[in-house]
Amino acid sequence: MENKVEYLSSLRITPDGEKVEKDVVVREVPLTIFLNRQEIITLMCTPDDLEDLALGFLYSEGLIENKEEIDGITLGEEEGSIRIELKDKSPVNLEGLKKTSTSGCGKGGIFLGQEGKTKKVESKLKVSLFQVLSLVREMEKRSSLFRKTGGVHCAALAEKEKILIYREDVGRHNAVDKVIGNCFREGLTTSDKIIITSGRLSSDLSWKAGKAGIPVVVSRTAPTSLGARLAQISGITLIGFARGRRMNIYTHSWRISR
C-alpha cells in the first residue's frame, strides 16, 4: 500500500475554518514498456503489479498472445521501465498500435471499422443476479486505496462465487490491464469468469474483455453507446449501474439468471 500513495500537505478548508493537513493521494508515475528492446508506450500508472500491467497491456493490444512466447521480464523500477523479451527476437510490428494512441478515457483505434473481425466470446456461463451483486459489493469492500485517496479505479476478475484477482490504478484501463495481465500470467481459463470495474463501460473495456474471452462485464456506472455495441457484437453480457439491488443489463441478458 505504501508504494501506492504519497502524503501531501494541503490547506483544508471547511465551514469550521482552515488548517494545513497531510493528505493521502494516489501515486502516479510513468512506466515505459519495451518489447524486444523496442519502446512501445509510456503509461501513467500507480506503481504496483507493474508486470501484470505491462503483460495485460501488450496482450490487450494483440502484441503478445500467450506466456510461452515470453523469454524474460526485467523491471527497472528506479527508472520507470519494464523490458519484456520474447523468444522470437524479430522486430515487433507496431502498425496496429500506432493508430490506437488515445487521449481521454476512451481507447482508440484498434477495432475501428473492424467490427466484423471482433473475436466472439464463446461461453455458456450463467450467473445469478444475486451473485453479480455480491461480487460488486465484495469489490467495493476491497477498495481501500480508493476510499483513502478518492483517486483510483479498481477492477476484479471473479468466478461466480468469489473474486480471484483484484487490482487498483490511477488509470481506469490500467486497473483492467493489471487484472488481465495477471490472468494471462497465471494461465487462468477466462470463459467462466466475470470482470468488474469501477469505471465506465466504454468501447475499450468491451474490447479488452472480448480479447481476453471474458463473457460478463459489470460496472456500478454507465456504458457508452460504442461500449454496448461492441459487447453486443462480441457476445459479452454488459451490466451497468449495478448497485445495491439494481442493475441494467444492456446485452446478452440470457447469462443472468433470476
Place this chain on the structure above:
Amino acid sequence: MENKVEYLSSLRITPDGEKVEKDVVVREVPLTIFLNRQEIITLMCTPDDLEDLALGFLYSEGLIENKEEIDGITLGEEEGSIRIELKDKSPVNLEGLKKTSTSGCGKGGIFLGQEGKTKKVESKLKVSLFQVLSLVREMEKRSSLFRKTGGVHCAALAEKEKILIYREDVGRHNAVDKVIGNCFREGLTTSDKIIITSGRLSSDLSWKAGKAGIPVVVSRTAPTSLGARLAQISGITLIGFARGRRMNIYTHSWRISR
C-alpha cells in the same frame, strides 16, 4: 444534445421486478485528426465541438501554437475525421507525440524528465473561496448530459464571476481539450481564468493547464501525486474536493482569498 446521446434497450432490474426500458447513454465515436495530411491520432469522443477538441488536443501536444498558423479546418463528420491544414505545409514533427501514447486515464510522456522545462504560469490572479465554490456549483448545474447518462465528464473555463465555456465528453481529457480548443480559437486571455473539471487531477490536467497558461485548476475530486507536483512546479493553484463549502488547496494557495 441529440447528437451526444443514444437510446439503448436495457433490461432494468430493481427490487420491484424487471422490465425492458429505453436507456439514454452517451455517444462514443472515433475521431481521427489529420494535421497537414498526416494522421496524428484517433480519439474516442462524444461527437460535438469536434473542431474545439482537435484544436485543443493539438495545442496541448505542442503541435500548434496560435490560430494565425491555421489555414483551414475540414470536418468529415460522416467518416469521423477532421483535417487541419497549416499555412506552413512542411511535414509535422511527431517525435514528441509518439512518446505520449497513453492508456488509462493518465496522459503519458510529454513532460517526463522535463520538469525543468515546464512553462511557468505567470499570473497574479486572486480568486475568493466563495467564487471558486460558486463556479463549481454553476458547472454542476449545467451538467445535464451527465445527469442523463452518468457517462460523461465535463470541464469549464471561467472568469472569477462566471463560466465562459462549458464542454462535455465521454473522455476526461477530451472535455478539457474542448475547453482549451475553444479558448484557443476565440483567442481568449488565459492568465485570469480558472479551469474546472469533473475529473481527477492527474498530471495531464496540470500539463494542459500549464501549457494553456491557466493559473487555477479546480475539481470536486482527487489529485494524483504527479498532478500536484507538476502544478507546484508550473505555478498553478490546484484545488481538489471542492464540494459544498469545502475544498483542499494543494499548491499555490496564495491565489485563494478568504
